[in-house]
Amino acid sequence: MNKPLVSVICPVFNADKYIETTIKSVLGQMYSKIEFIVVDGKSTDGTLSIINTYKNSLAHFVSEPDAGMYDALAKGLGLATGEIVCYINAGDFLNPYAIEVAVDIFSDSEVSWITGCRSICNENNAVTHVDLPFRYKKSLIRTGAYGATLPYIQQESTLWRRTLLENVDFNFLKQLKYAGDYFLWWSFSKTTELQVISCPFGVFKKHEGQLSENMDSYFSEMKTFVIKGGVFTKLQVLLELLLWGLHPRIRALFYNSVYRYDHKAQRWVKRFC
Numbered sequence: 343m344n345k346p347l348v349s350v351i352c353p354v355f356n357a358d359k360y361i362e363t364t365i366k367s368v369l370g371q372m373y374s375k376i377e378f379i380v381v382d383g384k385s386t387d388g389t390l391s392i393i394n395t396y397k398n399s400l401a402h403f404v405s406e407p408d409a410g411m412y413d414a415l416a417k418g419l420g421l422a423t424g425e426i427v428c429y430i431n432a433g434d435f436l437n438p439y440a441i442e443v444a445v446d447i448f449s450d451s452e453v454s455w456i457t458g459c460r461s462i463c464n465e466n467n468a469v470t471h472v473d474l475p476f477r478y479k480k481s482l483i484r485t486g487a488y489g490a491t492l493p494y495i496q497q498e499s500t501l502w503r504r505t506l507l508e509n510v511d512f513n514f515l516k517q518l519k520y521a522g523d524y525f526l527w528w529s530f531s532k533t534t535e536l537q538v539i540s541c542p543f544g545v546f547k548k549h550e551g552q553l554s555e556n557m558d559s560y561f562s563e564m565k566t567f568v569i570k571g572g573v574f575t576k577l578q579v580l581l582e583l584l585l586w587g588l589h590p591r592i593r594a595l596f597y598n599s600v601y602r603y604d605h606k607a608q609r610w611v612k613r614f615c
Contacts, residue, residue, distance in 0.1 A: 345375045346449070348441050349401075349424030349504070352432065353414035355383035358392060360433030360547065363467060365396050367435035373442040377401040377424050381414040389432075412522030416512045428501040433547040435467070436498075440543040444501045447539060447601065447610050454506055454534045456601075458499040459542035465549050475538050476586050477599035479578070480531035486568030487579050489524065490561055493586060495536065497523040498544030506530045514567070520556060521563040528568060539610065540602040 350368050354361055368378050380393055382405040390405060397403055402421050408414045415429055426448055430436060440458075447456060457478070462471040478488060478495060488495050509529040515522055527536070571579075585593055593599070604611045 345373075346425035346445060347375050347377055347423065348373065348426045348428075348445065348501075349377045349379060349422035350436075350441075351379045351381065351415060351418030351422060351427070351429040353381050353383075353411045353418060353429065354385065354389060354393075354432040355408075355411070355414070356385045356387045356389055357432035358385070358388035360549070361389055362392050363435050363547075364430055364432050365393070367437075368430065369396065369399050370438055371436065371441045372439050373445055376441060377422065379418045379421050380404070381408075381418040382406075383408045383410075383414055409516060410519050412518045412525075413516040415522060416516040419507060419510075420512065422504060422507075425504055426501055427504050427507070428544075430498060430544060433549060434498045434545060435463075435547070436544045437542055440541075443539075443541050443610075444543065448501075448503065450609055451601075453537045453601075455502040455530050456500070456537050456539050457495055458539045458544070460494075460496040460499065461542045461545040463545045463547050465547065467545075467547070469545060470548075472542055474540055474590075474600065476582075476590075476593060477538060477597065478536040479582070480535050482571075482575070482578060482582065483527050483531040483536070484569050485571035485575050486524070486528075486561075486564045487571070487575070487582075488527075490564070491579050492582055495524075495527055496544070496546060498546045499542065500527075500536075501543065502530060506534065509533060518563060520560040524560075524564050525567055537612075538600045540600050 378400050379402040380400055384407045459472050459474050461469055463469045509532050601610045602613045
């Protein structure tokens with residue numbers, strides 16, 4: 343069986359303190375068939391010098407003025423030709439086995455969109471928090487519930503089939519400044535459910551000066567595209583909050599929501615928590 347090409351996009355601007363960690367994490371993947379695309383917003387610090395060191399290992403490298411991170415991301419997604427796609431911001435990183443595991447899951451199932459454990463590290467790349475999500479309902483993604491009331495979807499651990507990009511309005515995406523990741527999730531949720539995998543694919547680095555610090559602007563921007571929910575939506579969110587708060591074994595009595603690795607069968611299967 344031919345191995346699928348995986349496209350990894352990295353939008354970056356003035357991140358010379360962080361970009362090398364990200365580049366090394368992609369180039370150091372156990373899986374080799376990767377199309378690595380870096381889109382720089384014409385950085386004015388040492389970012390370009392660092393990227394140029396690895397330029398021969400990149401499938402595409404663009405450096406030109408842009409309208410922000412999601413304009414850069416839209417350019418990168420437009421260049422992507424892989425069957426599977428993800429993106430990673432400067433400073434964040436993929437674990438060495440991330441792409442290989444993702445390919446195994448996509449190749450052995452009908453899933454189109456996956457996310458793994460939510461992982462956070464400090465500026466020294468020491469992982470300080472890991473948790474396994476319960477589930478993400480597409481109907482509630484459409485109302486903007488995740489991140490606002492329910493637990494967030496971690497972008498660094500999320501991958502999808504390129505066919506889902508057909509749902510995305512790229513002209514709208516590139517105008518966004520804060521909530522472009524959620525716009526992608528909102529777009530994907532038109533046609534498919536996000537599946538949770540018991541695997542820490544990527545790690546989010548917590549540091550000063552990142553866009554995610556401005557959560558008020560993030561949620562304000564989200565409201566420009568999500569669907570406003572009514573009383574029934576509020577009841578759904580309340581139920582989900584209760585379920586997320588339960589012990590995983592108790593939750594499993596209600597819903598089987600996580601793909602776990604079956605060591606006997608040597609494959610990823612959906613099992614009770």
